[in-house]
Amino acid sequence: MLTKNIHFDSKCVHSGVGEYEHGPVVPPIYQTSTFKFVNTDQGARLFKGEEDGYIYTRMRNPTIEALENAVAELEEGHKALACSSGMAAINTIFTSLLEKGNHVVCSESLYGPTRLLLETIFNKFGIETSFVNTSNLTEIEDAVKSNTKLIYIETPGNPTLAITDIEQTAKIAHSSKSLLVVDNTFMSPALQQPIKFGADVVLHSMTKFLNGHADVIAGVIVVKNEELYSIIRKTLNQTGGVIDPFNSFLVHRGLKTLSLRMQRHSQNAQVVAEFLENHSKVKWVSYPGLKSHPQYDVAQKQHYGSGGMISFELKGGIEAGKTLMNNVKLCQLAVSLGGVESLIQHPASMTHFSLGKENREKAGITDGLVRLSVGIENVNDIINDLEQSLKKISF
The missing domain is CATH 3.90.1150.10 (Aspartate Aminotransferase, domain 1)
Known part of the structure; x- marks a missing residue:
C-alpha cells in the first residue's frame, strides 16, 4: 500500500508493509541467518551488487527491511538502518562519520552512555568533543571549530528536558560544513520530525517509544539522502551491530499503535x-x-x-x-x-x-x-x- 498521501495515524498502521508470498497482512518473520542462491552465477551477481536480493541477515533481511522502511516513512527520511540497540545506532553513526582529528559539538544534557562513548572510546581515537548547552544557540556557535564535523543534539535532552531549536542548529551546522545529528528518542516521529527542520541524521533508541512495550532492545538510524545511507550501511555491515528479525517484528508491531x-x-x-x-x-x-x-x-x-x-x-x-x-x-x-x-x-x-x-x-x-x-x-x-x-x- 502506498503511504505517501495518508495521515500519520494511518502510516503507523501501514508503513513498511510490502507484498509477500501468500498475501500475509503482517510481514512474516524471516528467521534465517542466510539465503539460498539459485546458482553460483546468481550468488556472484548478488555479491557484486548487479542483482537485488538477499545474501546474509547481517547485510539484509526482509523482516528488518520492513521495519526500516516503516521508520523511514514515519520520520520522512530517505532510508533507515535498524540496529541491535540505541547505543549500537549511536556508535555506528560516530564510527561512520568521524575520523581522527575531527571535533564534535554535543548537547551537555543527554543520555549518559552517549557522553561516555565520546569521552572514552572516541576520545582515545583522537576525536575531540565540546559539551555545551545547545538550547543556547550562541553556545553552539561559539563551540564550532574549523575541524567540527558533527553537531549532535538530543532534544528534549535527557533528563532535563532542555529543548534545542533544530532548524536554527541545522543552519549553524551547515554553514560550518558540519552535519546535524538529532536523537529523537524522547519525542518519536509522532511528535517531532527533525529532518523536516534540516537534520541530516536522526536516531532513536527503539527500546523506548517506538516499540513501546519494554520488551525489546533496539535502535535505528534515519538519513536524509543516499550518500549518508551508503556510508552508514557499509559501517553497520562491517561492525555488525544489526538487529535480529524477531526483534524487528516486535518493534514493527509496536509502531502500529x-x-x-x-x-x-x-x-x-x-x-x-x-x-x-x-x-x-x-x-x-x-x-x-x-x-x-x-x-x-x-x-x-x-x-x-x-x-x-x-x-x-x-x-x-x-x-x-x-x-x-x-x-x-x-x-x-x-x-x-x-x-x-x-x-x-x-x-x-x-x-x-x-x-x-x-x-x-x-x-x-x-x-x-x-x-x-x-x-x-x-x-x-x-x-x-x-x-x-x-x-x-x-x-
Missing part, C-alpha cells in the same frame, strides 16, 4: 505536570507543555505534542525524592522509558551517575532531580499514586 500511544502519553503527562507544578512539595517541574518551560516557544514550533517525559525536583531535595520513589505503587521504580507503564527513577544515582557530579551539575542534572516516564494508565490513577507517596514526605 505509536500515534495512539503518543497521544495518550502526552495527554497524561500534561495533566501530571500541571498537578506537580501546583503541588506544595514540588520545587520545579520541567515539561515542554508547561508555559514555565524556558524553551516553551521553541517546543511549540517543532513539536506536535509535548510527550510523555517529565523531570522535577521536590523541595526536600534528594531525600524527599527517595521517599517519593520508594513509596510509589503504580509507577515502577526502574530505568528506561517510553513503555505503556509509568516508570520513575533518579538520574544522579542511576542513569547519569557515571558522568560525575561536576558534569551533571553543569548539565542541570541536580541531585534531587526525578525523571518520570508517564505511561498510558488512567491519569487519575497515576496522580493518586504520586499523591499518596508525596504525603509520606516530611521536611
Whole structure:
C-alpha cells in the first residue's frame, strides 16, 4: 500500500508493509541467518551488487527491511538502518562519520552512555568533543571549530528536558560544513520530525517509544539522502551491530499503535505536570507543555505534542525524592522509558551517575532531580499514586 498521501495515524498502521508470498497482512518473520542462491552465477551477481536480493541477515533481511522502511516513512527520511540497540545506532553513526582529528559539538544534557562513548572510546581515537548547552544557540556557535564535523543534539535532552531549536542548529551546522545529528528518542516521529527542520541524521533508541512495550532492545538510524545511507550501511555491515528479525517484528508491531500511544502519553503527562507544578512539595517541574518551560516557544514550533517525559525536583531535595520513589505503587521504580507503564527513577544515582557530579551539575542534572516516564494508565490513577507517596514526605 502506498503511504505517501495518508495521515500519520494511518502510516503507523501501514508503513513498511510490502507484498509477500501468500498475501500475509503482517510481514512474516524471516528467521534465517542466510539465503539460498539459485546458482553460483546468481550468488556472484548478488555479491557484486548487479542483482537485488538477499545474501546474509547481517547485510539484509526482509523482516528488518520492513521495519526500516516503516521508520523511514514515519520520520520522512530517505532510508533507515535498524540496529541491535540505541547505543549500537549511536556508535555506528560516530564510527561512520568521524575520523581522527575531527571535533564534535554535543548537547551537555543527554543520555549518559552517549557522553561516555565520546569521552572514552572516541576520545582515545583522537576525536575531540565540546559539551555545551545547545538550547543556547550562541553556545553552539561559539563551540564550532574549523575541524567540527558533527553537531549532535538530543532534544528534549535527557533528563532535563532542555529543548534545542533544530532548524536554527541545522543552519549553524551547515554553514560550518558540519552535519546535524538529532536523537529523537524522547519525542518519536509522532511528535517531532527533525529532518523536516534540516537534520541530516536522526536516531532513536527503539527500546523506548517506538516499540513501546519494554520488551525489546533496539535502535535505528534515519538519513536524509543516499550518500549518508551508503556510508552508514557499509559501517553497520562491517561492525555488525544489526538487529535480529524477531526483534524487528516486535518493534514493527509496536509502531502500529505509536500515534495512539503518543497521544495518550502526552495527554497524561500534561495533566501530571500541571498537578506537580501546583503541588506544595514540588520545587520545579520541567515539561515542554508547561508555559514555565524556558524553551516553551521553541517546543511549540517543532513539536506536535509535548510527550510523555517529565523531570522535577521536590523541595526536600534528594531525600524527599527517595521517599517519593520508594513509596510509589503504580509507577515502577526502574530505568528506561517510553513503555505503556509509568516508570520513575533518579538520574544522579542511576542513569547519569557515571558522568560525575561536576558534569551533571553543569548539565542541570541536580541531585534531587526525578525523571518520570508517564505511561498510558488512567491519569487519575497515576496522580493518586504520586499523591499518596508525596504525603509520606516530611521536611
